[in-house]
Amino acid sequence: MNLIELLDKSAATWPDKPAFIEGENRVTYSALATQVHSIAAVFSELSLQPYSRIGLHFPNSIAYVELTFALWKLNVVVVPVPVEGTDGEMAEIVESLQLDAIVSPTPRSNSIQVQPDCHLTRYARNPRASHHDLNLAFIRFTSGTTSARKGVALTHETIRDRVVTANKALEITSNDTVIWTLPMSHHFLVTIVLYLSQGATVVLARHVLATPFLDAVQRWRGTVLYASPFHYAMLAQDKSSTAISTVRLAVSTTCAISEEVAREFEKRFHLPLSQALGIIELGMVSLNSTDASGRWNSVGRPLPDFEVQLLSPDETGAGELAIRGPGMFDAYAAPWMPRELVAPDGWFLTGDIARFDGDGYLYLLSRKTAVINLAGRKVFPEEIEAVLNRHPAVRESRVYGRPHPHLGEVIEAELVLDGEASALDSIRAHCRAHLASYKIPSRLHIVTELPRTSVTGKIRREPVAAV
């Protein structure tokens, strides 16, 4: 199967319906499919090998979507490369995921123009990445520890299964208009692909301010909002009288929402925020579409297609969340490790500590992993520590998330220095050169030693208190 079939089917069913609205530009399903096939025809002249891996280094746009489907049509594996990354971060994705080429809106040295504002740069490399006899469509890069596996690989069939499963809870139809704000390089499959498979209209409204966002909801009669708690906090404090009564579902994703934002948003718009649990290895596992008002802090009942258990529960019933179901990832990409080895009996261990209430609603309590969630962006402490530790004045470092009332967590670092404290400015400059700006620690603390576990001597990673 190929995901282009989902788009072709929508184009045949709803040819004149807008698939995308961006500013004053409306693109119908028919026009979108025509453009995708025409881009695919241009790419096919470039002799891209099936299952070659191509990085997509594009900002949010209709072009982003067209390129993804065009590459899929040619059985190319699409790898999103976030535009906010530094050159070093991009090089790491190219290297670790063995990309064959990258497409971007601006030319690079040795790039060839595919069409206006689309340039392809090939990387000469040998040997090419194997596709392991899988019908791969997509690899999401995940930076982790040096020992962790980078990249989550998904086949066309897996993505289709995720879309079908998630829509049992989202219930998106061709009557829906989704107001979209999040970066496509981080959110695409059970969102954009799902909406397009159901004939919905997607309004690209990536506004930083509340007023233009609400205006877009009103103007286009939005029915579904999909945003992060940070966006909802902005909207909750809107002082205008703009109503968004057409909206039936406001999905909050990427990190836990605070009670204050949940309550204020509902009070302002008479609409509760539905928290979703999305996991890159699994897709959308849970959505609180049935009691978002009463249980604002629950991610809802897990979708019926998933089996869920809590491992080693404590006396309160809280345990590690393990999940089994459709749409599970096919492999970790680098180094390659197929799902069957990661989850031999089909159970995926999420690393989240969770509990159920008496009615089967799921609550996330904490994580076993040290990943930091800054306003919805996942940040791996080991990645930042590796950069810090390369600075000559840093002997060692520990990076952690400090709870923050408005952002979930913020990034801080403790440093043991070999040099003078005056090196801090140079360390900050070093971070700016090597890390996307949101990954730069907001505070650097100089310490004489790092907390370590008494047994293994590893850096301790237990939660840090809020200030």
Place this chain on the structure above:
Amino acid sequence: MTDVREIESSLLDFMRREVFAPDLELTAETDLIASGFDSMSLVRVLLFIETSHGFWIPQGEINAETLKNIRSLAATVVRLRA
């Protein structure tokens, strides 16, 4: 007490370093949104203000007027700090 010019200059420094591409000629009057200021940029700037001035600007204060440019943002910091 830090005056508005100093705050303006520290915001300008910060945004030149950490928010915008180095080739953008950023001044206190540059239109931020038109220059590509997005919600992650806002997260960074609100955190910078919190770290350097000790308070969080409520997101309800962030609108087209206050986020027009660095001058209006610095004036907002001074007004809310008072």
